[in-house]
Amino acid sequence: MLLVFWEISGFMSHNETTLEALEIRPATQADEAFANDLLFRTMHEYVEATWSALEDQEYYYRINSFDASKTWIIQCSKKDIGRLTKTVIEGDCVFIDEIHILSEYQRMGIGRRIIERVIAEAQKLGLPVKLTVLKVNCAQNLYLRMGFNVTAEKNNRLHMERPLSHSKAFGA
DSSP states (O other), X not given: OBOOOOOOOSOXXXXXXXXXXXXXXXXXXXXXXXXXXXHHHHHHHHHHHHOOSHHHHHHHHHHTSOXXXXXXXXXXXXXXEEEEEEEEETTTEEEEEEEEEOGGGTTSSHHHHHHHHHHHHHXXXXXXXXXXXXXXXXXXXXXXXXXXEEEEEETTEEEEEEOTTOOOOTTO
């Protein structure tokens, strides 16, 4: 697997609240507690709606737990506000494993901006972008607006792909 680093800086929010600076940095092992807490805080509602059995919920958190080798921390004014975990599968796709933003920073265009950067990276590599999302997670609406298509429905998840040839404008 090949990992490609990129950064965002100087982003100004679409929201009335102006974000002074949005940056992304490679995660370190010191980010593990933040990333795993963020995973629980942003996903527990969807996980509980998807699986009633505690062992199934624990399994979800275990397989989606922090991996410093492919995670980036999203910051606003130097404060950790989110996590992006992605993998470049050489010759196949750029796969968004996880993207989570603290609730107080959601609906400000941050997730869209991060995904736009992943799409731009994938285009430079000549690869499509793929992801999975829980069927109950409303984030699927953002992905659809950004040109992702549902390619399969399996195990309570939608498998989505934004083909390399997709020409939909980001601002749509």
